[in-house]
Amino acid sequence: AGWYTEVLAPVLRTCGTLHAAHFSPASDVPYFRKSLENYKQKLADQPRVYDAVVLSVLQPPTFTRMISPGTADRVLTFRNVHNWLKSGTAEAVFASSFEALKPGGIFGVVEHRAKPGTSLERMIESGYVTEATVIELAENAGFQLVARSEINANPLDDTNHPKGVWTLPPTLRLGEEDKMKYLAIGESDRMTLKFQKPIND
Template identity: 25%
Template sequence: MRTTVLAALIAISFSAGVLAKSPEAAPKIPSFVSAAVADPARKDDAANDDRRKIAQLMAFSEVKPGQKVLELIPGSGYFTRVFSAVVGPTGHVFVVWPNEYAKESESDVAASNALSKDAHYANVSVATQPANQLSAPEKVDLVFTSQNYHDYPDKFMGKVDPAVLNKQVFDALKPGGLFVIVDHVAEAGSGMRDTDTLHRIDPAIVKKQVEAAGFKYEGESSVLRNPADPHNIKVFDKSIRGHTDQFVYRFRKPAG
């Protein structure tokens, strides 16, 4: 009897351990996201979709047809093209380039402007504005930024206080709107130490800063996490570039 009981306890313990370590459930991908990702107009982006987890990120961001999205510092326009297809003709994508960043990325700004003039992306508009004066023409449902939150406190951006940025994002959103941040992970406890050198930021300081602006933290997606990243090298290092450990946080502006 004792042997049977012991075996049962071991089995229960093992099962509990398996459950505790089970992987995060894959987010359900809405059909409109799948259709946007499959848009033939972005066929050149498709080779990067699996690595960049575009469908999962769109699902986590909860973007929907008809919504208004503010995409902050869109880089090559990889996310812009999908946001445009998701929100559709009744929605809009406001692409925002801070003046200070635009000076460092003229070719990407030119590409954003060209995209907005393409009839296929008629729901995209582009604005440049001072880094410390973020605004939108109307209240939006989602503010999204990938790999650029860490830039704001740096010298080339005018050392914008994250509290200023987060307050302006809060004001740009509708009640209940979302703020989604994707960025490169720095060493735990490093705060903003590595933003200008390694182009990384400690996720804990981001969560603290955004919550201080009045947002409610809703959770994290682990689709871009990479435990093999040592967190102490530049994100451009050839050993890790394109495969850095990245956090994806979602925050909500309270509805009332």
């Protein structure tokens, strides 16, 4: 939707380029097309902030090249891995991220964190993914794990909710039911992982 664009675009406007990999305008999924339309409108509404953002397409299996190979300094993804697992495209996206980066480039992943040992079926259902799964996907693509951070951790989140991660804010899928309880927990417990494309690759 553009929350991270609001953070990154002003920083990179004068010292880099933000490439925003989004859905295809030709997608047969109405939600994807509407999401892209809304994002484009967001950019158009504030040209002084977003005029330098470059829009590309990342929607495997058809669109897997978000930028020219070996040209990106950083690839960042926020709370997307569960969606890619559900669609069966996680391996393709991780491979695309590896391809996009320069040798030595950084791949940053933030994702809702499942308890160790959670099944793939439960990960897809709940939106929470194990760190081991993310690390395995990254390493299989060629990345090396170089750092972890607890900056997005939430020890109040036990990850066991009726509507998965969407039970918590900001979605609050149960509406008014136990709303104060979930607001008190806050947003999901999240892993923050830093990977690197080997310099000699």
